Amino acid sequence: MTTATRKAPEPETTGVQARSKISLAISGSGGAGVITAGEMLLSAAAAAGWYGLMTRSTGPQIRGGEAAALLTLAAEPVGLHSAQFDVLIAVDWMNTDRFAAELVLTPESLVIGDSALPDDAPAFAVDSGARRADMPLKEMATEIDGGRINMVAVGCLSALLGIPDDALENAVRAKLKCKGDAAIASSLDCIRSGAEMLPSVLDDAAAAQFRLAPAGQRRDRWLISGNEAAGLGAVRGGVRFAAAYPITPATEVLEWLAPALDRVGGILVQAEDELASINMIIGASYGGVPSITATSGPGLALMIESIGLATSAEVPVVIVDVMRGGPSTGIPTKSEQSDLNIAVYGMHGDAPHIVVAPNSIGDCLFTTQWAVHLAEDMQAPAIVLSDQFLGQAKSVVDPPANVSFITRRITADAPEPGYHRYAVTDGGVSPMAVPGTKGGQYTADGLEHSPRGTPSSRVEDHVAQLAKRRRKIEEFDYGDHWATVDGDGAVAVLTWGSTAEAVRLGADMARQEGIAVKTVNLRLLLPAQPARLEAELSGVDAVVVVEQSEGAQFHHYLRAHYDLPGRVLPLNQPGPLPIQSIDVLNKIREAIQT
Amino acid sequence: MTDTRAAVARPKASDYKSDIPPVWCPGCGDYTVLLSITKAMAQLALAPEETVVVSGIGCSSRIPAYTNCYGFHGVHGRSLALATGVKVARPELTVLVAGGDGDGFSIGGNHFLHACRRNIDLTYIVMDNRVYGMTKGQPSPTTEPDWDSALSPGGTGLRPFHPLVIALASGANFVARCFSGDPNGTTKVLTEAIQHPGFSFVEILSPCVTFRPEQRGWSEVVHPAPVEPTDDAAQAARRIMTDDGFNVGVLYRGDREPYRTARTETPESLADLEEEFAI
Ligand SMILES: Cc1ncc(C[n+]2csc(CCOP(=O)(O)OP(=O)(O)O)c2C)c(N)n1
Ligand code: SF4
Numbered sequence: 001m002t003t004a005t006r007k008a009p010e011p012e013t014t015g016v017q018a019r020s021k022i023s024l025a026i027s028g029s030g031g032a033g034v035i036t037a038g039e040m041l042l043s044a045a046a047a048a049g050w051y052g053l054m055t056r057s058t059g060p061q062i063r064g065g066e067a068a069a070l071l072t073l074a075a076e077p078v079g080l081h082s083a084q085f086d087v088l089i090a091v092d093w094m095n096t097d098r099f100a101a102e103l104v105l106t107p108e109s110l111v112i113g114d115s116a117l118p119d120d121a122p123a124f125a126v127d128s129g130a131r132r133a134d135m136p137l138k139e140m141a142t143e144i145d146g147g148r149i150n151m152v153a154v155g156c157l158s159a160l161l162g163i164p165d166d167a168l169e170n171a172v173r174a175k176l177k178c179k180g181d182a183a184i185a186s187s188l189d190c191i192r193s194g195a196e197m198l199p200s201v202l203d204d205a206a207a208a209q210f211r212l213a214p215a216g217q218r219r220d221r222w223l224i225s226g227n228e229a230a231g232l233g234a235v236r237g238g239v240r241f242a243a244a245y246p247i248t249p250a251t252e253v254l255e256w257l258a259p260a261l262d263r264v265g266g267i268l269v270q271a272e273d274e275l276a277s278i279n280m281i282i283g284a285s286y287g288g289v290p291s292i293t294a295t296s297g298p299g300l301a302l303m304i305e306s307i308g309l310a311t312s313a314e315v316p317v318v319i320v321d322v323m324r325g326g327p328s329t330g331i332p333t334k335s336e337q338s339d340l341n342i343a344v345y346g347m348h349g350d351a352p353h354i355v356v357a358p359n360s361i362g363d364c365l366f367t368t369q370w371a372v373h374l375a376e377d378m379q380a381p382a383i384v385l386s387d388q389f390l391g392q393a394k395s396v397v398d399p400p401a402n403v404s405f406i407t408r409r410i411t412a413d414a415p416e417p418g419y420h421r422y423a424v425t426d427g428g429v430s431p432m433a434v435p436g437t438k439g440g441q442y443t444a445d446g447l448e449h450s451p452r453g454t455p456s457s458r459v460e461d462h463v464a465q466l467a468k469r470r471r472k473i474e475e476f477d478y479g480d481h482w483a484t485v486d487g488d489g490a491v492a493v494l495t496w497g498s499t500a501e502a503v504r505l506g507a508d509m510a511r512q513e514g515i516a517v518k519t520v521n522l523r524l525l526l527p528a529q530p531a532r533l534e535a536e537l538s539g540v541d542a543v544v545v546v547e548q549s550e551g552a553q554f555h556h557y558l559r560a561h562y563d564l565p566g567r568v569l570p571l572n573q574p575g576p577l578p579i580q581s582i583d584v585l586n587k588i589r590e591a592i593q594t
Numbered sequence: 595m596t597d598t599r600a601a602v603a604r605p606k607a608s609d610y611k612s613d614i615p616p617v618w619c620p621g622c623g624d625y626t627v628l629l630s631i632t633k634a635m636a637q638l639a640l641a642p643e644e645t646v647v648v649s650g651i652g653c654s655s656r657i658p659a660y661t662n663c664y665g666f667h668g669v670h671g672r673s674l675a676l677a678t679g680v681k682v683a684r685p686e687l688t689v690l691v692a693g694g695d696g697d698g699f700s701i702g703g704n705h706f707l708h709a710c711r712r713n714i715d716l717t718y719i720v721m722d723n724r725v726y727g728m729t730k731g732q733p734s735p736t737t738e739p740d741w742d743s744a745l746s747p748g749g750t751g752l753r754p755f756h757p758l759v760i761a762l763a764s765g766a767n768f769v770a771r772c773f774s775g776d777p778n779g780t781t782k783v784l785t786e787a788i789q790h791p792g793f794s795f796v797e798i799l800s801p802c803v804t805f806r807p808e809q810r811g812w813s814e815v816v817h818p819a820p821v822e823p824t825d826d827a828a829q830a831a832r833r834i835m836t837d838d839g840f841n842v843g844v845l846y847r848g849d850r851e852p853y854r855t856a857r858t859e860t861p862e863s864l865a866d867l868e869e870e871f872a873i
Contacts, residue, residue: 046873222871232871236864240856241683265861267854269682272708276675279668283648283679286666287687291679309669396873435664435680435687438643443658443665454614454659455667 018213021074022161025103026153028063028091029126030058030460033150036175037091039153039394043171045073046396049215052363053078054251055393057102057576058333059095066095068103073161073217077397079360079501082578085109087210088125089135089157091149092239097122110202110210112137112156112356114149133202146186147193154187155194158339160202163213184273203264207544222399225434226390227252227294229364229400232262234279234292236365236402237372239318240266241291243272245299248332250322250390251580253294274299277304281317285310286444288411288434290376292368294320298329298337300383304346307381311351311469313444314422314432315374316409320368320384322391325575335388336575337497337548340557343383344526352473354382355526357498359484360391365404367523370481379471381427385525387548389498389578415440420451424464428472482524485536489516492537492590494547496522496554499579503546504583517588528561541566542591546584550574567591605639607632615655615869623774624654625802627721627760629694629742630777630798631690632661634784645688648677650702651727652694654721654800658695671701674709674718685855688788689715689799695722699755703801706757710764713792714853717784719850720757722773722794723809731805762831762846767792769830769846774800776842783844799840812840819843 012478024041026034036055042054042279052073059065070085084104089112090096098102105111105128113121115134121587126585131279133154141147151172158168170190176184224232231253234242242261244254258268266289271277274295281291298319310317323339325331343355354374358367368384375382412419412431423430430451447455448462456462484500487507495503500521507517520536537543543564548556553570558564571587573579610632618624635645643662649655651670658665668676678693698706698720709718716752724741726732732745735755742749761769768790772780780798787794799816801809819841830846 043873066642070636074853221873222868223873224871228871235867239761241679243679260867262857263862263867264864265856265858267856271677272704276678276708279675280673280679280682282668283666283681284683285679286676286682287646287684306669306672313666313668319770320693399872433664433685436643436648438641441642441662441664443647443667444668445659446669447667457655537625589731 017208018211019034020213021072021078022087022210022212023070023072023085024070024087024089024157024159025070026087026091026150027066027068027096027099027103028150029094030067032067032091033148034067034069034091037150038071038156040168040171040175041157041177042071042164042394043174043223044158044168045161046221048164048210048490049169049218050074051077051221052395053081053393053395055081055389055561057099059098066098068099069079070511071264073212075213080393080505080578080581083582087157087160088112088130089153090114090121091153093117093120093122098125100124108389111522116266127176127448128504130565131206135197135201141190141195143194144186145188146182147185147190151187151190152194154520155191156198158191159195159198160207169551180579193195203591222397222401223394224361224397225252225392225394226358226361226386227322227383227392228256228366228385228517229361230294230358230391231256233365233368234318235260235264237369238290238376239292239372240264241281241284241289242268243271243277243291243293244268245271245277245295246298247296249324250296251318252391253320253322274302275306278303278317278319282310282313282315283307284315285315286435290316290372292318292320292372294322296324296332297326297342300339300342300346304342307353307383308347308349308351309446310381311347311353312446312448314379315431315444316379317381318371318375319381319384319386323385323387331448333388335498335548335578337387337499338381338551338553339385339527340549340553343385344557349368350470352470353380353526354378355385356382356391356524357497357522359497359521359523361390361393362397362400364390365400369403370405371407373407378470378476379409379432380473383499387498404552412439412440422449422451422465423451424451427475428468428470444491456505477530478524482529482532483520486519487511487517489518490540491544491588492517492518492520492540492586493544493546493584494520494522494558496525499548502579502581505581505587509585510588515588515592525557530562533562537565542569543571544571544584544587544591545569546571546587548573548575548579595646601792604826607636608847609696610635610642610661610663614659614662616660617656619804621803622653623671623723623802624657624721626774626777627719627780627798627800628657628660629657629785630649630829631657631692631719633777634788637781637785638788640688644686645689645690646680647692648680649691650693650697652697654692654694654727655697657692659711666677671697672705673697674702674705674716677716678709678714679713681716682853682855690717690719690788692719692721692733694719694727695724696734699757705850707760707764710761710766710793710795712853713765713850715793717787717796721800722757723800723806725802725805727788727802727805743822747757755806756833756835758795758845759831761795762827765850766795767848767850767852768794768844770796770844772796772798773812773842774798775813776816779842786844790847792850816842819845823847825849825858830843843852
């Protein structure tokens, strides 16, 4: 068996300061293996002690379209790529021009393409003035039995960054385990070939600028995607039943849950559509088993009627919506924060429910787990608004704290004669009899009902049941989890979900300029917490509202539920381009003028 | 001393009825369907707290609250999906699903196909009156093409849907037709359907006396199926396709393996799951 024997470059010998952070893109046609290549590099770097983030950008085609793996590797945790990329390697140039807006290059960047096709490089790469270090990628791969260009690229990048051989080899072996020894051997040959070619196309001084400083002390860390984290959060919260209908970019939540639930004694059922999946989880939860489904905008739209049923019948369920560009089929593979309106306002009737949003990849775990507890505790549906960026990004994170909530579903375990399932209580929550409990028989109903559960169109019943269903949700104490608040100042930046990272970085940049800024990112979107936000915003005289929605849904939501002090400066743009920290900084600067 | 005789006494149909008065029109076929269901429950001595009746929306879908079992009156068309969740999550419960032809074959048509395919141990009872009763008389998928109504003047002109054949083609494990006016025969079929493993589909002709008063005449035309039930789905389908639509009884008994349930032996811990993420 062949093994890579190359030594990691020694940064000290070059005299150039090694970098603490680098961003790279590997692009190519769909099926060329750029995602696999990115995942290998991320795993190898993670094993060697670095932190990292990898996102994918793909076109609508399943195979043969364009694809790019975008990576940032760094000494510190990473939540967002920088606006510019340091390195672009193109396995082939097929349709890479479609990434022009996403892959911003500068004269300091490095572009590596196939030297056999120097003129195929798209205008955006050429015009950027980036340094070129083309090499005969295809020929190098062809010379190796079973060789693939993406593996040559991995070797080249790994050598450039200084990722140790053993870490890379382990990552390759782990990733290609199921492909067999021959595939592993030829991949390692390709990797060596890429690494050996690099010095002939890039001199040491130039290469040194792209070298990563050796990683700090090794700590326990996890490599996880937001979708996997959401699945794990659900299981930690006690979920043992899931129903699934596949949809990009939520499918990985369900694909992670299928074997995971089986291992912990639960089960996942593949449903015929989202109308079925939402009703299956309502049925399972009515049966006493905490339940979840995951979907994206189109699926959430189909589920809405039945989420109202869960509100009325008071059945706890959790729906994870991994948002993508909308409306309609929109941009399935790319991120946007434009399902806020449907999640908050989608239901017919007055239907109090819970809407929460994770603000980082790691937080997908906490927020989903929290959602399970909130739903169970209040016997109500909870919608988790994640998005494609968080869901499909893989990230190296410190292991998320294992929070254990003490809340749980209040059941009627020994019902008295005359048990009323929907008894009007002070807190609004009524003990729920679970099938199997003798004397607790009742019929759950989406028709308005009396406390006993019998259908009723009487004014008193409607008023009392509406009020109890609202009370239990609005009077609940959500504690500190409602938002993440940082800093202090006369300018406050409000945001939610995945844009929180750009806000955090932009606010840090503003602080370095001496601007005092407070940031508030809301994890709890419904019920709104006006008293809490008002307290946080006292003394603030300008508010910047940051969101990834063309229609400014978050801004309108804030206007509907909160009094915002002073001037309000919206920063809203549609997906898929992420909002950058510099955009946030510029808005903060604007806020302190005038 | 407690009276042990009460505990062992055979339950009666009335033990399974709640005190909630049905909303149905006088003479509606659904009354006797309710009677047959509760009689079957009594004959099987089902524990009401271990039995769940799930329905959608429609006159017929009101049935759960008229029993004293656990019930779920969900939204229009989704009863089979909801019942699937109940049964998969709690396999030890007996789960009955009930509703109308509009609920089951129109808005819920897709779930009907896939419930048959999935073959979960449910008993699905459709009170077929070939009309939307609750919304006051529109044609349903089983309505005759020339039936005149305000919504489809002169009739839909559409070929009626054939639920029993569709159920067979989709994989239902037990298929029967009953008539509400024959509670004894219906009770017998239901008793067998509930006990049969996998997905049992029972279509009960149940007249809507208000919007289809002519269906009162069904009592004149129904007759027992002239042949013994078969375990050959193709043969059953051929018979049903060519019969007059009024022969009642068990038409097909299959032996397909019912849907899987959760593993119960030695679940792993959360720490085991988390291992995959550690670097
Ligand atoms: C989503 C939705 N669409 C329409 C309705 C109105 N609706 C209530 S019952 C019903 C049809 C009922 O017909 P069927 O299922 O045959 O039952 P029947 O009343 O005849 O017993 C309809 C269309 C509804 N409740 N929900
Ligand atoms: S409208 Fe028809 S189906 Fe509905 S209760 Fe009256 S008779 Fe029965």
